Amino acid sequence: xxxxxxxxxxxxGDSQSASQLRGAASQAISSASDWLLARQHADGYWCAELExxxxxxxxxxxxxxxxxxxxxxxxxxxxEYLSRQQLPTGGWxxxxxxxxxxxxxxxxxxxxxxxxxxxxSAEMQLARQAILAHGGADRVNSFTRFYLALLGQIPYEHxxxxxxxxxxxxxxxxxSIYQIxxxxxxxxxxLSIMWAHRPVRQLTPEQSIAELFIEPPERWxxxxxxxxxxxxxxxxxxxFFRYVDGGLKFLERARLRPLRQRGLKAAEKWMLDRFxxxxxxxxxxxxxxxxxxALKCLGYADDSPxxxxxxxxxxxxxxxxxxxxxxxxxxxxxxxxxxVWDTALTLRALAAAGVNGQHPxxxxxxxxxxxxxxxxxxxxxxxVAAEPAGWYFEHNNEFYPDIDDTIMVMMALREQLSEVDTxxxxxxxxxxxxxxxxxxxxxxxxxxxxxxRVEAVTQAxxxxxxxxxxxxxxxxxxxxxxxDNDAAWLCQVPFADHNAMIDPSTPDIAARVVEALAGWGLTxxxxxxxxxxxxxxxxxxxxxxxxxxWGVNYLYGVWQVLVGLRAIGTPTDDPAxxxxxxxxxxxxxxxxxxxxxxxxxxxxxxxxxxxVTPSQTAWALLGLQAVLxxxxxxxxxxxxxxxxxxNADGSWDxxxxxxxxxxxxxYLRYHYYRIYFPLQALAGWESMAQx
Numbered sequence: 001x002x003x004x005x006x007x008x009x010x011x012x013g014d015s016q017s018a019s020q021l022r023g024a025a026s027q028a029i030s031s032a033s034d035w036l037l038a039r040q041h042a043d044g045y046w047c048a049e050l051e052x053x054x055x056x057x058x059x060x061x062x063x064x065x066x067x068x069x070x071x072x073x074x075x076x077x078x079x080e081y082l083s084r085q086q087l088p089t090g091g092w093x094x095x096x097x098x099x100x101x102x103x104x105x106x107x108x109x110x111x112x113x114x115x116x117x118x119x120x121s122a123e124m125q126l127a128r129q130a131i132l133a134h135g136g137a138d139r140v141n142s143f144t145r146f147y148l149a150l151l152g153q154i155p156y157e158h159x160x161x162x163x164x165x166x167x168x169x170x171x172x173x174x175x176s177i178y179q180i181x182x183x184x185x186x187x188x189x190x191l192s193i194m195w196a197h198r199p200v201r202q203l204t205p206e207q208s209i210a211e212l213f214i215e216p217p218e219r220w221x222x223x224x225x226x227x228x229x230x231x232x233x234x235x236x237x238x239x240f241f242r243y244v245d246g247g248l249k250f251l252e253r254a255r256l257r258p259l260r261q262r263g264l265k266a267a268e269k270w271m272l273d274r275f276x277x278x279x280x281x282x283x284x285x286x287x288x289x290x291x292x293x294a295l296k297c298l299g300y301a302d303d304s305p306x307x308x309x310x311x312x313x314x315x316x317x318x319x320x321x322x323x324x325x326x327x328x329x330x331x332x333x334x335x336x337x338x339x340v341w342d343t344a345l346t347l348r349a350l351a352a353a354g355v356n357g358q359h360p361x362x363x364x365x366x367x368x369x370x371x372x373x374x375x376x377x378x379x380x381x382x383x384v385a386a387e388p389a390g391w392y393f394e395h396n397n398e399f400y401p402d403i404d405d406t407i408m409v410m411m412a413l414r415e416q417l418s419e420v421d422t423x424x425x426x427x428x429x430x431x432x433x434x435x436x437x438x439x440x441x442x443x444x445x446x447x448x449x450x451x452x453r454v455e456a457v458t459q460a461x462x463x464x465x466x467x468x469x470x471x472x473x474x475x476x477x478x479x480x481x482x483x484d485n486d487a488a489w490l491c492q493v494p495f496a497d498h499n500a501m502i503d504p505s506t507p508d509i510a511a512r513v514v515e516a517l518a519g520w521g522l523t524x525x526x527x528x529x530x531x532x533x534x535x536x537x538x539x540x541x542x543x544x545x546x547x548x549x550w551g552v553n554y555l556y557g558v559w560q561v562l563v564g565l566r567a568i569g570t571p572t573d574d575p576a577x578x579x580x581x582x583x584x585x586x587x588x589x590x591x592x593x594x595x596x597x598x599x600x601x602x603x604x605x606x607x608x609x610x611x612v613t614p615s616q617t618a619w620a621l622l623g624l625q626a627v628l629x630x631x632x633x634x635x636x637x638x639x640x641x642x643x644x645x646x647n648a649d650g651s652w653d654x655x656x657x658x659x660x661x662x663x664x665x666x667y668l669r670y671h672y673y674r675i676y677f678p679l680q681a682l683a684g685w686e687s688m689a690q691x
Contacts, residue, residue: 021636021689024643025682027643028642028643029682029686030353030650031646032353032646032651032676032678032679033349033353033650033679036346036672036675036676037355040361040364040365041339043364044343044364044366045339045342046339046346046672047342047343048671049334049671050334050335050669050670050671051657052285052661052666052667052668053093053095053666054085054093054104055103055104055107055666056332057078057082057085057111057331058104058111059147059289061078061111062147065201065203066150066201070115076115076116077320077329078115078332079112079116079117080329081331081332082108082111083123084327084330087100090126090129090130090131091108091127091130091134092104092108094666094667096655096657097610100134102131102134103141105127105130105131105134106131106136106137106140107140107147108127109124109127109131109209110147110148112124112127113207113209114203114207119211136214136215137153137214138213138215138219138220141497142159142160142494142497142498145159145223146191146194149198149200150194151200151203152201152202152203153208153210155217156198157249158217158218160245161195161248161249161252161494162195163192163195163263164192164193164260164263164264165259165262166192167192167263167267174487177189178379178382178383178482179485179487181485181500182379182481182482183282183284184498184501186274186281186282186287187282187286189267189270189271189281190271190281190293190294192263193297194293194297196260196263196297197297199296199297223494223495223497225496225498225499226499226665238492240492241492241493241494245493264298268294271294272306274399275309276398277376277398278399279313279336279337279397280310280314282397282400283396283397283400284394285333285335288313288314288317289314292307292314295310317336318331318332318334319331335668336394338394339395340391340392340393340405341405341408342670342676343365343412344391344409345408345412345676346676347366348412349677350416351412352680352684352687353679353680356416356418357417357450363449363453366453369391369409369413370453370460372395373390373463374391375388376388378398379400380400383482385470386470387466388467389406389464389467390402390403390405390464391406391409391464392405400481401481402481403471403478403479403480403481404509404512407513407515407516409464410461410520411515411516411519413457414457414520417453417454461520468516469528470483471483472528472531473486475505476510476534476535476536477506477507477536477539478509478510478532479504479509480503482503485504486503486504498662498665498666500665506547507536507539507546507547507549507557507560508547508561510535511563511565512560513532513564514529514536514564514565514567515564515567515568517568522568523568524569524570529568533570540580543583543607544558544581544583545557546558546560546561549660550659551619551659551660552616552659552667553596553600554600555587555594555595555596555608556658558584559619559622562577562581562623562626562627563622565577566626572627580623581623581627584623584624585624585634586608587608588620588634589612591612592617592641593612593614593617593638593642594608594612594616594620594638595609595610595611595612595616595617595656596610596616597609597611598667601664602664612641613656614652614677614678615658615670615677616658617638618677618678618681619677621635621681621684621685622680624638630688631689635685639681639685642681646678650675651675652675654669
């Protein structure tokens with residue numbers, strides 16, 4: 001098949017097939033819309049639970065243990081939840097359907113033991129067997145080593161060096177904290193304080209986990225970022241950084257650290273400054289935990305405002321579940337909260353379903369989003385001279401607006417207010433004329449508010465557009481938080497084994513930026529868009545797919561790119577578009593849906609395969625709808641799958657993780673993905689079918 005044959009020779013369904021689905025789709029759209037509208041918070045936003053894996057429970061218990069609170073009621077409830085997450089094979093995984101992950105399994109075993117689980121019980125014996133079969137505690141990552149050191153299981157010598165003196169490096173220095181990703185930066189700084197002070201709570205022999213050690217810590221394998229192969233050349237960055245790590249530890253043992261106090265003061269100030277206007281440092285779980293440890297190291301009292309703030313932010317991430325007839329009460333933690341993201345995506349889905357800025361719920365949401373616009377400089381400004389703008393992910397995170405949330409909000413606001421009621425315009429414009437005075441005061445107030453809202457949205461999005469344009473990377477793409485944060489050699493440091501040391505361009509974000517810019521009037525001839533399109537084309541895989549950094553995985557990437565390319569006017573017979581469509585068609589499963597497992601990050605040959613999910617089916621449908629007609633058989637089958645699997649209350653079930661935190665390391669389940677993405681896909685199809 002040639003590129004020009006894509007839409008002309010692909011099999012099409014007849015109009016009767018599509019019409020038979022319209023009634024079911026219309027009902028599904030109405031039910032899903034009602035489901036979302038019923039769950040809007042009083043302040044105007046939407047925010048569902050953001051679910052991570054077992055490490056959130058185990059690490060909190062380990063923190064509590066360091067604080068002497070491992071038998072607190074909340075720790076015991078967390079242990080109950082952690083026990084339920086155990087795999088039948090004995091260990092703990094990163095996502096439903098995943099295998100044993102050694103670091104999470106070691107932390108879970110340790111946490112359960114500290115909360116009083118009998119090491120000779122069946123669950124603990126099974127866990128121990130699984131851990132030893134997968135290499136024992138010897139194979140854990142750097143973050144897990146820090147927890148083991150904190151609780152006296154290994155010396156800090158066996159953790160990677162995190163020197164606070166790095167805070168004194170100039171911002172532009174190749175190894176400064178501003179050359180690593182925003183999320184790594186917010187972890188590095190408090191962890192450097194901890195590394196300098198080396199706090200330890202010594203446990204009793206009965207509380208230790210020596211039974212999980214195969215070799216003594218000095219013989220554990222070197223730390224390495226997932227997927228990086230050992231390079232045997234004469235000079236390698238990995239070897240260089242291992243020498244640096246060893247040198248720093250030698251200086252530490254020799255107490256040769258003349259800049260230590262200056263470094264600690266700089267780290268403390270940096271951390272405290274970023275507590276402001278934020279839901280904790282970085283507004284995400286790991287920096288909040290390490291900040292609490294760092295503050296205690298620095299001598300802050302338990303009742304100090306700083307320590308209490310960290311504990312409060314950690315508590316805000318807790319999800320308490322009451323006891324039932326079958327199960328005791330539990331507590332688990334979210335990695336962060338997602339109100340801006342959930343609100344923007346909900347508004348986009350509702351707009352597609354015809355619930356727009358004239359609806360009171362949408363007006364409240366628009367006003368809430370406008371209040372969350374960033375108006376002060378953050379870390380990004382160390383490299384970029386631009387007016388502060390954009391949006392972040394959480395309730396408050398002023399230092400860290402991100403490209404993805406910013407462009408999603410831009411699109412949501414535009415779609416919500418794409419058509420201003422002409423009567424509102426007339427009333428607001430002619431408010432001083434006698435004819436208008438005869439209108440109801442309520443109508444006039446509504447009109448002024450509507451027009452004022454449009455103006456506020458326009459101004460905020462103009463600022464956001466300028467910020468996004470300024471944040472474009474040299475390769476034409478965009479990362480999440482920073483510009484040109486792509487020094488791959490930094491991924492070779494021992495600390496980098498969380499696979500998130502840098503924040504380079506990704507095709508999913510780049511394509512979404514193109515979609516957003518197209519919606520606000522930019523064309524393919526704009527220099528920024530031209531560079532972005534070149535980058536996107538270069539990133540296409542041989543089989544036609546695109547990698548998905550922030551959603552699982554190639555289904556996410558292909559959806560985003562097809563929509564972005566079409567939004568900017570790329571023809572349907574463009575070779576890149578044809579190849580992407582063919583890839584999606586080839587991944588459709590017999591039931592009509594699509595699904596992909598996080599295993600594809602480890603083994604790309606599995607791309608496009610996995611349990612079918614509503615969110616991933618919706619992504620595929622949205623990608624196909626950008627190119628194919630509404631009555632194409634694959635589109636009809638996908639629509640039929642979504643209408644058939646919807647629950648009576650308007651929701652869909654989705655137990656799998658389809659969000660990506662850090663590939664190969666951490667995955668997410670956004671609890672509203674199963675609602676607003678299917679709603680957007682079905683509403684988009686209905687609009688096309690009526691077309």
